Amino acid sequence: MVWAILRKELRVELRTLESVPAMSLFSVTTFVLFHFALARDTVDGSLASGILWVTLLFASVLAINRLFVADEEQGGFDGFLLAPVDRSALLIAKFLTLLAFLVVLEVVAVPAFGLLLLEPSLGRILPRLIGILLLADVGIAAVGTLVGALAVRTRARDLLGPLLALPLLVPVVIGAARACAPLMAVGHPGRIPVRWLETLGLYDLVFGLVAYAVFDFLLED
Amino acid sequence: MPAIPLHTAVSYVAGAYLVFFALILVYVAIMATKLTRIETELSELTDLAIADRAERDPPKVTAAAAAAEAGGLSGDQPKTGALAG
Amino acid sequence: MYGKGLRALSITTALIMTGAFALAFFWAPEDADQGFSQKIFYVHVPMAIVALCGFVAGAGMAVMHLWKRDSRWDMRSYVAIHLSIILGVGVLVTGSIWARVSWGHWWVWNEPTLVSFLIIFLLYCTYQPLRFSIADPERQARYASVFAIVAGAFVPLNFMAVRLAQQYTHPRVLGNISGNLPGRMEWAFLACLLGMTLLFVTLWKYEMTSKHASSQLRRLKRLLGEDGQAKGRRTAAPATREAATPV
Numbered sequence: 182m183v184w185a186i187l188r189k190e191l192r193v194e195l196r197t198l199e200s201v202p203a204m205s206l207f208s209v210t211t212f213v214l215f216h217f218a219l220a221r222d223t224v225d226g227s228l229a230s231g232i233l234w235v236t237l238l239f240a241s242v243l244a245i246n247r248l249f250v251a252d253e254e255q256g257g258f259d260g261f262l263l264a265p266v267d268r269s270a271l272l273i274a275k276f277l278t279l280l281a282f283l284v285v286l287e288v289v290a291v292p293a294f295g296l297l298l299l300e301p302s303l304g305r306i307l308p309r310l311i312g313i314l315l316l317a318d319v320g321i322a323a324v325g326t327l328v329g330a331l332a333v334r335t336r337a338r339d340l341l342g343p344l345l346a347l348p349l350l351v352p353v354v355i356g357a358a359r360a361c362a363p364l365m366a367v368g369h370p371g372r373i374p375v376r377w378l379e380t381l382g383l384y385d386l387v388f389g390l391v392a393y394a395v396f397d398f399l400l401e402d
Numbered sequence: 403m404p405a406i407p408l409h410t411a412v413s414y415v416a417g418a419y420l421v422f423f424a425l426i427l428v429y430v431a432i433m434a435t436k437l438t439r440i441e442t443e444l445s446e447l448t449d450l451a452i453a454d455r456a457e458r459d460p461p462k463v464t465a466a467a468a469a470a471e472a473g474g475l476s477g478d479q480p481k482t483g484a485l486a487g
Numbered sequence: 488m489y490g491k492g493l494r495a496l497s498i499t500t501a502l503i504m505t506g507a508f509a510l511a512f513f514w515a516p517e518d519a520d521q522g523f524s525q526k527i528f529y530v531h532v533p534m535a536i537v538a539l540c541g542f543v544a545g546a547g548m549a550v551m552h553l554w555k556r557d558s559r560w561d562m563r564s565y566v567a568i569h570l571s572i573i574l575g576v577g578v579l580v581t582g583s584i585w586a587r588v589s590w591g592h593w594w595v596w597n598e599p600t601l602v603s604f605l606i607i608f609l610l611y612c613t614y615q616p617l618r619f620s621i622a623d624p625e626r627q628a629r630y631a632s633v634f635a636i637v638a639g640a641f642v643p644l645n646f647m648a649v650r651l652a653q654q655y656t657h658p659r660v661l662g663n664i665s666g667n668l669p670g671r672m673e674w675a676f677l678a679c680l681l682g683m684t685l686l687f688v689t690l691w692k693y694e695m696t697s698k699h700a701s702s703q704l705r706r707l708k709r710l711l712g713e714d715g716q717a718k719g720r721r722t723a724a725p726a727t728r729e730a731a732t733p734v
């Protein structure tokens with residue numbers, strides 16, 4: 182069931198190209214904006230890490246806002262609720278969809294960031310960076326799925342989505358940005374303090390479980 | 403830790419406690435508006451009950467209701483209670 | 488009947504709060520480092536602790552709501568969170584004053600407790616708009632409960648993350664409440680905490696009584712035949728339909 186929904190989501194995205202291109206374009210444009218706003222050609226260290234994470238976060242808010250809109254507007258919810266399937270399947274499928282969007286976004290945004298702004302070369306730090314990105318993506322996707330479902334059936338969904346998602350994602354930004362900062366330092370990349378990875382892991386675990394526990398209640402009518 | 407003159411410290415501390423009390427007072431004000439609304443609705447309801455009663459059997463109860471209304475709150479209470487029950 | 492015992496509770500609260508503040512000002516010794524300005528501690532910290540506990544209690548009540556399917560639990564959760572948001576304003580303002588007097592700035596980023604509180608406060612500020620933008624009362628209650636649970640789980644996690652992010656540069660009174668505070672300060676602090684908790688409970692009961700009264704009123708209006716629904720305003724507060732208790 183999960184796979185069926187996931188396949189459908191990805192096929193819809195491939196056909197309409199609604200979320201991922203917008204997110205990627207948004208992130209590249211934001212890097213350009215940062216170049217002019219900060220009046221710097223290259224950045225490094227915690228500044229670089231902060232720019233990368235704030236950009237990725239705002240880009241992911243775009244996807245979070247769109248995640249359930251098609252279902253709400255075209256009655257996909259009703260169809261799903263009529264079908265005799267476990268409701269958690271929808272949560273897991275949407276979570277994986279959002280995760281896939283985020284991964285594709287990063288495949289575009291991170292090299293663009295390396296090309297446009299980052300001073301140290303991306304090659305050496307890439308494996309560790311991918312680890313941090315994945316850990317953070319899981320948390321963003323879990324919270325994003327929940328917030329997307331919560332906001333989509335309200336009158337002010339475009340406003341509520343970001344307002345709910347951004348404070349909830351502060352711990353992800355703290356963990357991910359602090360973990361990436363030593364990687365992006367000029368010269369020899371520093372070691373990642375383990376506690377940030379632990380923070381991200383704990384966040385993923387807690388919000389994964391919370392989302393799983395409460396998601397059913399969002400789909401009741 | 404910079405040493406702060408006692409005078410300045412006192413005004414800051416007073417400020418902090420004032421914020422706390424102002425907050426409680428604002429809360430009281432909010433509750434007051436709610437109470438006023440309840441009061442208005444309750445008196446509307448009482449009028450309605452009196453009118454209702456008067457309509458049902460005119461002569462006797464109208465007099466009683468008028469007397470009760472003139473009597474104020476203590477006269478009204480058993481009547482609304484009887485109606486609701 | 489939420490009004491039961493409210494009078495006794497109010498009097499106790501008034502006595503204990505007054506007594507606790509009196510202890511804080513006249514009995515507890517002055518802090519060696521911060522001097523008189525440390526007295527802000529006795530109103531700021533209890534308020535912060537009570538507000539956070541109120542958020543978490545609101546989450547617990549939301550769990551009860553989803554579990555028992557009883558709209559009264561939603562009302563309880565709403566009132567608890569609503570009160571905590573009001574206290575939260577006080578926490579941020581008094582915290583800011585304290586930062587000004589001890590570090591010379593109205594806002595300091597290296598005070599993890601205050602920073603985490605700001606983040607939590609920003610999150611809870613969306614609680615009322617969320618409720619307000621859902622028209623159907625039943626769905627409003629359900630979604631609000633989901634929000635309350637998610638935000639309740641967020642409170643401790645956020646504290647942990649923000650605290651880790653600081654480098655512990657400041658000697659802090661907050662981190663070691665039972666550890667470093669001299670005995671009298673600790674007792675005065677505990678008295679203030681008790682007073683603030685009682686204040687929260689009193690206000691909670693007060694507001695619940697008010698909500699209950701107006702819902703009874705609305706029921707009475709329906710019984711008397713006036714169309715109560717026609718006047719219904721759109722509101723962020725839970726719909727005060729009572730669970731079916733006979734008149």
